[in-house]
Amino acid sequence: MSGKIITRMGDGERVLLTRSEIKKDIEEGTKDAAERAHIPPMTPEEQKQLLEIIADPSRVVSVERGQEVIVTDDGCSMSFYSGQDGGGVGAPLSRMQAVLVYERACGADTTSLGHSDYSYKPVKPIINFEMNDYYNISMVSTAPFFYGAQPNMGLYYQPDGPCENPAELFSAGKIDEARAAQEEALQYLKEDLVFVAKKLSEVGCEGINFDTSGSAGDAEFLATLEAVAELKKTIPDLPILMGSSGEFILGMHGELKYEDKQLAGMYPHDQVKVVESAGADIFGLAVSTNTSKSVPWNLARAVTFLKHAVSVAKIPIHANVGMGVCGVPMMEQPPIDSVSRVSKALVQIGKADGL
Amino acid sequence: MHVAHIMASCMGGIRTSGDLVAWMQMTHKMKIHEAKAYVAKKLGIDEEDLTNEEVMRELRKDLGIGTVTSIAGSPKGIRAKWNVANLLGVKIRSVELFKSQLTFNGV
Numbered sequence: 001m002s003g004k005i006i007t008r009m010g011d012g013e014r015v016l017l018t019r020s021e022i023k024k025d026i027e028e029g030t031k032d033a034a035e036r037a038h039i040p041p042m043t044p045e046e047q048k049q050l051l052e053i054i055a056d057p058s059r060v061v062s063v064e065r066g067q068e069v070i071v072t073d074d075g076c077s078m079s080f081y082s083g084q085d086g087g088g089v090g091a092p093l094s095r096m097q098a099v100l101v102y103e104r105a106c107g108a109d110t111t112s113l114g115h116s117d118y119s120y121k122p123v124k125p126i127i128n129f130e131m132n133d134y135y136n137i138s139m140v141s142t143a144p145f146f147y148g149a150q151p152n153m154g155l156y157y158q159p160d161g162p163c164e165n166p167a168e169l170f171s172a173g174k175i176d177e178a179r180a181a182q183e184e185a186l187q188y189l190k191e192d193l194v195f196v197a198k199k200l201s202e203v204g205c206e207g208i209n210f211d212t213s214g215s216a217g218d219a220e221f222l223a224t225l226e227a228v229a230e231l232k233k234t235i236p237d238l239p240i241l242m243g244s245s246g247e248f249i250l251g252m253h254g255e256l257k258y259e260d261k262q263l264a265g266m267y268p269h270d271q272v273k274v275v276e277s278a279g280a281d282i283f284g285l286a287v288s289t290n291t292s293k294s295v296p297w298n299l300a301r302a303v304t305f306l307k308h309a310v311s312v313a314k315i316p317i318h319a320n321v322g323m324g325v326c327g328v329p330m331m332e333q334p335p336i337d338s339v340s341r342v343s344k345a346l347v348q349i350g351k352a353d354g355l
Numbered sequence: 356m357h358v359a360h361i362m363a364s365c366m367g368g369i370r371t372s373g374d375l376v377a378w379m380q381m382t383h384k385m386k387i388h389e390a391k392a393y394v395a396k397k398l399g400i401d402e403e404d405l406t407n408e409e410v411m412r413e414l415r416k417d418l419g420i421g422t423v424t425s426i427a428g429s430p431k432g433i434r435a436k437w438n439v440a441n442l443l444g445v446k447i448r449s450v451e452l453f454k455s456q457l458t459f460n461g462v
Binding site (some may be wrong): 004009025059061062063065066070071072073076079087102103104106107108109138139140141142143144145190201203204205207237238239241281282314315316323324328331333334336339340343344346347352353354355 | 370
């Protein structure tokens with residue numbers, strides 16, 4: 001064990017690595033990101049900084065004084081009252097109590113409310129319940145209060161939704177039909193995103209979070225971009241945070257474009273430009289954690305994507321740092337040694353405007 | 356996990372000035388350094404004091420923009436946010452709605 005440093009794998013397993021092994025993982029992680037996205041890798045000095053953050057003997061680390069950033073969330077207050085499958089601790093709190101605890105006991109910069117399913121589609125039939133809860137909580141909360149959920153276009157496909165299932169059509173060789181189904185679904189999704197946001201804006205909504213956009217591919221990302229653009233035309237003062245679902249937009253359709261830019265295959269530095277163009281106020285950058293690689297490898301990769309995206313963005317970028325994202329291990333209870341190192345590295349080296 | 360991020364990187368919300376800086380990102384698309392500079396100027400403090408509880412605690416109390424510990428009778432919630440909107444010169448949508456519901460129309 002002597003001379004070895006405690007770190008983690010992407011699935012949270014604790015491992016002991018030498019400095020040279022960590023250095024090698026950082027080199028390989030940044031190289032992987034740079035080659036995939038055709039962007040600059042971390043400089044030798046940045047790689048050294050990351051190595052020192054990983055090798056810090058402290059259990060928990062933090063950013064240097066004065067480098068703190070804004071931490072937004074994706075339904076963190078829900079974790080107080082929800083169950084295991086939502087990362088929740090099951091405390092019997094109401095939604096309002098949870099938001100106020102998060103704001104006042106935890107000192108969160110922003111708070112949020114969301115449907116338990118954390119998707120927009122199921123919000124539509126209960127929009128009046130959500131409007132009432134949002135309004136009541138917004139009257140007693142002090143920090144900025146978002147309404148958030150995921151576009152989650154998969155819910156619009158059979159058997160859960162009205163559109164034919166592209167996965168089944170693809171496997172039957174029906175490529176055109178699979179694309180048509182996605183084009184149909186994206187219209188339903190866009191309508192729902194706009195509907196929910198407009199209704200919440202009627203009760204003074206302070207901010208909308210379209211979280212994890214693109215999880216069902218480029219059609220979902222397009223639907224969200226178009227919803228943002230429409231909302232910004234009709235309700236220009238509604239702050240919108242649009243987050244992505246990974247470092248690479250999946251080409252489930254493959255031919256969709258936003259303002260003549262092909263969405264499939266977009267990496268974060270291009271994602272932020274279309275999000276910016278649609279009118280969103282904050283971009284949430286996501287990089288998937290590879291569970292079979294180490295945290296240093298994953299973190300080097302995430303920092304590389306982030307740093308370049310921040311350098312080209314005109315809007316603030318918040319790195320998404322939930323379970324299995326941007327170097328945080330993919331497990332139900334992410335270890336705080338890794339979480340705090342991810343936090344520090346993304347801010348100090350990746351230059352995130354927030355998390 | 357959220358608390359780990361808050362401890363590692365967060366500005367501290369209403370403990371300090373995190374909510375104020377967040378409003379500038381949300382309403383004016385400001386990057387972090389620009390947002391911090393704007394808020395520090397409005398508060399009349401150095402940027403390094405934005406996360407200094409010793410300075411921000413009294414300042415928040417004096418400005419009526421909400422404190423993390425509950426002071427009986429002091430502004431919280433929408434009343435504190437109204438003061439935040441005035442302090443920062445930003446439009447907070449919940450405050451606008453609240454004002455529109457008052458019989459004297461918020462004037």
